[in-house]
Amino acid sequence: MNKSVIKLFVLTSLMFVALSSLSGEVSANVDHPFASGAGTENDPYIIETADQLDQVRNYLDAHFELGADIDLSGYGDLDGKGWNPIGAIYSPFTGSINGNQHTILNLTIKRPDEWEVGLFGYIKSSTIEDLYLLNASITGGQYYTAGIAGGADSSIIRRIAVNGTVESGGANYTGGIVGNYMRGTLSESIFIGDVHGTYMVGGMIGYSFSVQVKNVFVEGTLDSNTIQTGGMIGYSYKNTIKNSYTTMKDETYKHFIGIADNSSIHNSFGVIAPVGRKVNFLGDDRGNTINNSFLVEKNNYSIVSELIYPEWNNTIWTIGTGNNLPRLKALMKDQTSPVTSMVIPEVPETGWFNKNIPLEFSVNEDATIQYRKNGEDWIQYTTPESLGDGVWTVEYFSTDEAGNVEDRKTVQLKIDTTKPLSNFSVEGTKGKNDWYVSNPTLTLSPEDRGSGIDTTEFRLNKGEWMSYEIPVTLQEGMHYVEFRSTDVAGNVEDTQTIDLNVDTTVPELEVGLNKYNLWSPNKKMHEILATLASSDTTSEVDSVELVSITSNEDDGRQDDIQGVEYGTEDTEFSLRAERSGKKSGRVYTITYLVTDYAGNDSIEVVTVDVPHDKGKR
Structure with missing residues (x-):
């Protein structure tokens, strides 16, 4: 293994230890064994010790965050087996854990006769993110052995770094991050270390089905001589791999993927030691789509620089120069949340807008903006959406490429673009030809379903406008009556007119x-x-x-x-x-x-x- 890489990894981890020590003490909640929190998405349990991490197995559907680095040296050695994996295939971990870029050090597992071995035995519909394992030593049994999860189903794993050794004697489904991965996404993660197994052995994943793998890299050694061995994945079925690479030192390593079946590979490469003969990018190619992806010999990266690096997102990768390979920015020390701004016109004194307002956001870095209206489902922001009539509570926040999540912001927008309507009625005795033969009373009843009525006014025979307060009794004569209302938002009703002719005198x-x-x-x-x-x-x-x-x-x-x-x-x-x-x-x-x-x-x-x-x- 590259010692300089491990050293960098260790120094990064120690730096996070120092940062975490700056946080104040949090009083424990007597209702649960964790440092604080409620186990919900918005208020996860906070884990600060090895004992608290071990208690996760009793809260398999809860949500967690690490509040400190955790050293597992000697933990669980009473029976000689070390750490007991959390969750199993029939009782999986279904919650989430956010490592907050903290490190779990010295994870040791010695369970050569057991299945589903790793920090987690089995996860399902789960999210594991921003977590580092340093100096892990993991030994599993016949099926499903890996650093993070022996098995995973319908789960998201992102911004994970694992350093150490993963092995399973004579076993299937062995990987640096996941042993058996069914559906899900693995992104912006690295494995640096050694993987030993027999069948379906991969530097990142042993076996995977319908998984999106993007922006990951593997560095280390593989120990397996079967065709089902790959620097990235041992056996890939219907997966998509993008913008990723492997670099393995073991000369027995031959392929980027051992067996690839109906998979898509884009802008990815594998680094191999010079072997003096042709080596296939895939050990067994079974109907795959390969786009701009290939093997290169170590220290011969000119073709990679020319063809692949331009396709990668430089907000995710720090692209190396010369013989320096790329590194993931997300696994560096970005702990600063993005700042999202909402473009809002000047709010009128009434607090009501009388025109549609575009929901337009901007953020100070590359980040994903999400918003929702009146507690509805969250929407990923792409282009402005026009808000119409109503009272809107808009919440919004951003998540940057490093996984930093901004605190939610809230703004209320009151919009009324609809003109009010003045209903009217006339009470009086009607004669002939639309003439009233008694003094009629005109009653105006304005209505507005938005901001409400501000004023109602009327005038007679093009005279001065007068404020309408009470019903108006009209005297003898011919009256051309105009009236209108204005709502609080400033919408003015189209003027309505009626002719009211009054003759109460006999000829x-x-x-x-x-x-x-x-x-x-x-x-x-x-x-x-x-x-x-x-x-x-x-x-x-x-x-x-x-x-x-x-x-x-x-x-x-x-x-x-x-x-x-x-x-x-x-x-x-x-x-x-x-x-x-x-x-x-x-x-x-x-x-x-x-x-x-x-x-x-x-x-x-x-x-x-x-x-x-x-x-x-």
Whole structure:
């Protein structure tokens, strides 16, 4: 093994020990054996000692963080087997552990007759990250032996560094990080050390199915002569490997992957010692996609610099020069959280925006921004999203490439882009032609489902705008009414208009006749001519009609009144000059009805007399 690499690893670890010592003491919670926390994602249990790490096996579904480096020297040696792996295939660890770039030193396991051997025996749907194992010595049995997890299913492993020896005599599924890996992601991790096994032996993974391996490297030796041995993976089935490399010193090492079946390999390389003959990149190639990936001899890296390094992300890798191979930045000492900013327009005094607001974020380094609205699912930010009407609580944070997670930030945005609506009602007695014949009352009922109503105003006949406070009673006249409301956000309603015409006064009518007396009572017919003078000050006269002509004497004759057209504006008719001699005389009563356009009407009555005698004409 490269001593300078190990030295760098040790110095880095010691530096984290020094940093962790700066943290203050945390009082223990009597409800659990850990330093603090509640075991949730937001409040994980904090592990600071070997005994606390050992207690994880009793909390398999909880969430953890390391609060200090932990030295396991001599731990578990009472039975000579060393550390007892956490979790098994039928009782796996399903929580998470964040090492916070702390180191577990001197992990020792001596269990050659047992399966599922490693710091963890078996993990499922789990996340292991930012954890270093230094000077590990692990011996397992027939199946599933590795540094981090003997077996893993549907799990995420990232930013892991393992240094030491992993071996399993005559066993299958042996790897520096994971022995048997079913589904998941392994990224930004390294193994530096020795791996010994028989079948399906890999510097990083022994056997893997449907795993994404990206930005990892392996350095050390492999001890297996079977075809199922690879510097990266022993047996790869339907995996994707990207931007990774291996460099193994053992001359028996031949392949980047031992058996590769339906896998994809991109921008990756393996370094081998010069052997003087052709060596295949894959031991057994079974229908794979290989893109810009190959083996190179040690210290002959010009083709790698030309073809592969340009495809790698220099925010993840520190690219070496000359014969120096790349190193992962995430495993360096970045412990600074990113800082995310949200672009927010100036907030109005009312606290309400009256236009859509774009959710636009920026961060001060390469990091993944996540946000959510009103407690919904978290969304990875890519492009601005427009926020519409509502009261929005927006939470956001970023996670940088080193795994540093920013504390969540929260902002509330109140948005109302919808104009208010003023409903109205009119109470009053309606006549004809949309005229009111009583003083109507106009009531405005504004509504706004966002920020609420601020003001409502109205005006009459293009006059001054007036604040609406109480219902308005309209007097006689023709009224062109305009009204509108404004909400708190400043949205102004489109002005509404109504015509309210009010006429509460009856029209007037003057009736003049050419004759008011008929003399002598000779039973002759006399022509009566009426003169009509009507008026109305508001809605104007609509009609005048002759309603009736009656007599106070009933002599049984039907022709005393002739030439009449009732229901019309008849002004010409004839009356008989006749009377009985018993009373004061005959009186013809002539009745006219005048109606204005509003429906107001009045009656005008005139009379024509046939006197009893000449002295009463």
